[in-house]
Amino acid sequence: MHKYRHFFTNYKFNIYINNKFIAKITYLCDIMEEQTRLNIEENIVKMLKTVFDPEIPVDVYNLGLIYNIDVQDSGHVRIDMTLTAPSCPASEFLMEDIRMKVESVEGVKSLDVQLVFEPEWDKDMMSDEAKLELGFL
Numbered sequence: 596m597h598k599y600r601h602f603f604t605n606y607k608f609n610i611y612i613n614n615k616f617i618a619k620i621t622y623l624c625d626i627m628e629e630q631t632r633l634n635i636e637e638n639i640v641k642m643l644k645t646v647f648d649p650e651i652p653v654d655v656y657n658l659g660l661i662y663n664i665d666v667q668d669s670g671h672v673r674i675d676m677t678l679t680a681p682s683c684p685a686s687e688f689l690m691e692d693i694r695m696k697v698e699s700v701e702g703v704k705s706l707d708v709q710l711v712f713e714p715e716w717d718k719d720m721m722s723d724e725a726k727l728e729l730g731f732l
Contacts, residue, residue, distance in 0.1 A: 632666045635702040642696040659720025670704030677716045
């Protein structure tokens, strides 16, 4: 099993009040290697391609519903996504399926899925593969 590489760095701070030394703070910060971040993001995309809207035979990634995937050094992931329509009856199902699958990706320590409606989704956001599947090409 592939283990992702992280680098650790120490940050040291001296705290002064009115030019008087009060405390010294040292903490360890986890820095994720860029290749690790790319691998995690690639695996997230693979998982997103297994999440299907029950009414449309295309996955959420190729539908263009995923606007942003942000993998932070800490392993926290934020996904901004939208729906084909604001009143989509499958919204809770889709978001829960995304949560379960993305949280299973190695390297993901926590996940925040944000539902956004700017910009508004339209069929031009679909991949060519999705357009072909749905008969738009």
